Amino acid sequence: MKKKIIFLILVILSLFMCFPVIFLIAGSFMGKAELTGHLAPVLGKGKDFVSWGLLPKYPTIRSYVELLLDTPQFFVMFWNSVKIVFLSIAGQLVVGIAAAWGFARYNFRFKKILFTLYIVVMLMPFQVTMLSSYLVLDSFKMLDTHWSIILPAIFSTFSIFIMYRFFCNIPEAIIESARIDGASELKIFFKIGIPLGMPGIMSAVILQFLELWNLIEQPLTFLKDKSLWPLSIYLPNITLENADIAFTASAVTLIAAIIVFFAGQSYLEQGIAASAVKE
Structure with missing residues (x-):
């Protein structure tokens, strides 16, 4: 039982440490409008709290195409x-x-x-x-x-x-x-x-x-x-x-x-x- 608890704690800590990478990958598949909605309180003039989703609502590879081809x-x-x-x-x-x-x-x-x-x-x-x-x-x-x-x-x-x-x-x-x-x-x-x-x-x-x-x-x-x-x-x-x-x-x-x-x-x-x- 003790080993299972330790294992669970380590898994939770690992996921917590991997969150910035998940945050980054999810953001790379978001459209500009969705990113604007999430980041406006930080980078814009928004007054609401910052929000973020682990999965993009409308996934797109447009930014990858623009980066790699243009x-x-x-x-x-x-x-x-x-x-x-x-x-x-x-x-x-x-x-x-x-x-x-x-x-x-x-x-x-x-x-x-x-x-x-x-x-x-x-x-x-x-x-x-x-x-x-x-x-x-x-x-x-x-x-x-x-x-x-x-x-x-x-x-x-x-x-x-x-x-x-x-x-x-x-x-x-x-x-x-x-x-x-x-x-x-x-x-x-x-x-x-x-x-x-x-x-x-x-x-x-x-x-x-x-x-x-x-x-x-x-x-x-x-x-x-x-x-x-x-x-x-x-x-x-x-x-x-x-x-x-x-x-x-x-x-x-x-x-x-x-x-x-x-x-x-x-x-x-x-x-x-x-x-x-x-x-």
């Missing part, structure tokens, strides 16, 4: 997001895997101090490093280019931290056996380290995808040209005139994140568990 700006920003995310994650894999392997498997001078600095940098919010990043990017003439977003993301310390935990869990006996058999350090890295650390690598990729796909502050700070903006800041100002497109654009943007999340859910759970293990 809004070129949306596709420009979509491909901006794809470019930023793909290049950032590719760079993180090149830099981060090697760095995480070095920290996990080799002893060198000032290793603990350097790794501690990595953790400190990881814990710093963007607001702390914004000014210094702006000055550095300005000196390299990278402001108002996608590289102002991509380059800092390539050297993200968070992905290194996640992969480091998995590389540490590789048994030392396997590494030593490979060395006794005459394998070079490079061969050990590619033939043993990367295959056995693949769950950590994939979890880092998924976490970084979710972060980069939803970037807001960095594009607003470093990109003045709106044609370079990613999809995450599409239609930042919602009005009654564009509410239907805003809901639909948000729903379409959410689809990519949902697909990646469910495709790599098991890896994500392993990454979170590994990052919580105390060294």
Whole structure:
């Protein structure tokens, strides 16, 4: 009986947490008139209380057709997001895997101090490093280019931290056996380290995808040209005139994140568990 009560409570809490997504999906299938009736007290001059229905009264896909077939700006920003995310994650894999392997498997001078600095940098919010990043990017003439977003993301310390935990869990006996058999350090890295650390690598990729796909502050700070903006800041100002497109654009943007999340859910759970293990 106790388990059933706990299960019921968890189901209710889950539905409550999923309500914003249900709210969004339902709004994306509502017509402009129905959305106006619901949102007028917030976005218009209405004086009544806000109301909302979990299911649209008159469902329509008109806003989807308008967004996907008659809004070129949306596709420009979509491909901006794809470019930023793909290049950032590719760079993180090149830099981060090697760095995480070095920290996990080799002893060198000032290793603990350097790794501690990595953790400190990881814990710093963007607001702390914004000014210094702006000055550095300005000196390299990278402001108002996608590289102002991509380059800092390539050297993200968070992905290194996640992969480091998995590389540490590789048994030392396997590494030593490979060395006794005459394998070079490079061969050990590619033939043993990367295959056995693949769950950590994939979890880092998924976490970084979710972060980069939803970037807001960095594009607003470093990109003045709106044609370079990613999809995450599409239609930042919602009005009654564009509410239907805003809901639909948000729903379409959410689809990519949902697909990646469910495709790599098991890896994500392993990454979170590994990052919580105390060294």
